[in-house]
Amino acid sequence: MNxxxxxxxxxxxxxxxxxxxxxxxxxxxxxxxxGKVNYTEEWGLRKLAYPIQKKxxxxxxxxxxxxxxxxxxxxxTQYRRDERVIRFLTFxxxxxxxxxxxxxxxxxxxxxxxx
Amino acid sequence: xxxxxxxxxxxxxxxxxxxxxxxxxxxxxxxKYVDYKDAEFLKKFLNEQGKILPRRLTGTSQKFQKKxxxxxxxxxxxxxxxxxxxxxx
Numbered sequence: 001m002n003x004x005x006x007x008x009x010x011x012x013x014x015x016x017x018x019x020x021x022x023x024x025x026x027x028x029x030x031x032x033x034x035g036k037v038n039y040t041e042e043w044g045l046r047k048l049a050y051p052i053q054k055k056x057x058x059x060x061x062x063x064x065x066x067x068x069x070x071x072x073x074x075x076x077t078q079y080r081r082d083e084r085v086i087r088f089l090t091f092x093x094x095x096x097x098x099x100x101x102x103x104x105x106x107x108x109x110x111x112x113x114x115x
Numbered sequence: 116x117x118x119x120x121x122x123x124x125x126x127x128x129x130x131x132x133x134x135x136x137x138x139x140x141x142x143x144x145x146x147k148y149v150d151y152k153d154a155e156f157l158k159k160f161l162n163e164q165g166k167i168l169p170r171r172l173t174g175t176s177q178k179f180q181k182k183x184x185x186x187x188x189x190x191x192x193x194x195x196x197x198x199x200x201x202x203x204x
Binding site: 007009048049050052058060062087089091094096097099100104 | 147148150152189191192193194195196197198200
C-alpha cells in the first residue's frame with residue numbers, strides 16, 4: 001500500500017455543487033478500487049500562471065490517499081476521460097514527503113480550528 | 116630601476132569583495148522535502164524570468180538541487196509557477 005498525492009484542476013465554469021460531485025466521483029474511484037482516502041483539501045478558485053485551454057482560473061483540489069499501483073492507472077484514465085478536469089498530477093509520496101504532508105495536515109487543522 | 120611600487124593612487128581603498136562561504140540551506144535548516152505546492156518558497160530559486168537558478172549561485176548541494184528542480188517542474192505543470200514570465204518577483 002503506497003501513499004500517493006494527487007492534485008487536479010477543474011474548469012472554472014463549474015458550480016460548487018458540480019465541483020463537490022466531481023471531487024466525490026474521484027474519491028469514489030479511489031475507494032472502489034481498494035484505496036483509502038486520507039485527506040482532501042480544496043484550494044478553491046485560483047488564478048493560473050498561464051492560460052490552460054483558454055481559461056485563466058481553475059478549481060484546485062488535493063487528495064492524499066493510499067492504494068495499490070494499478071489503482072493509479074484507473075484513476076488517471078478517469079481523469080483523462082472527464083473533460084471537466086483540465087490538468088492533473090499524481091505522485092508517489094516517499095518517506096520525507098509523507099512526513100511533510102502529515103505535518104502540513106496538522107498545521108492546517110490547527111489553523112482552521114483557530115478561525 | 117624598478118618602477119616605484121604603486122604608481123596609481125586610489126582615492127578610496129579598493130574594497131576587495133570578501134568571498135562569503137556558500138552553504139546549502141537545506142542541510143543547514145534540516146529540510147528534507149521540497150514541496151511543489153508552496154510557490155513562495157520555490158520563488159527563491161527562480162530568477163526574474165522564472166528560470167531555475169544554478170547551484171553556483173544558490174550554493175545548494177546536488178541532491179537538493181535535483182529535488183528543487185523536480186518540484187519547480189511539477190509546479191509549472193500545475194500552473195502554480197509560470198514557465199516564462201518577465202517580472203516574477
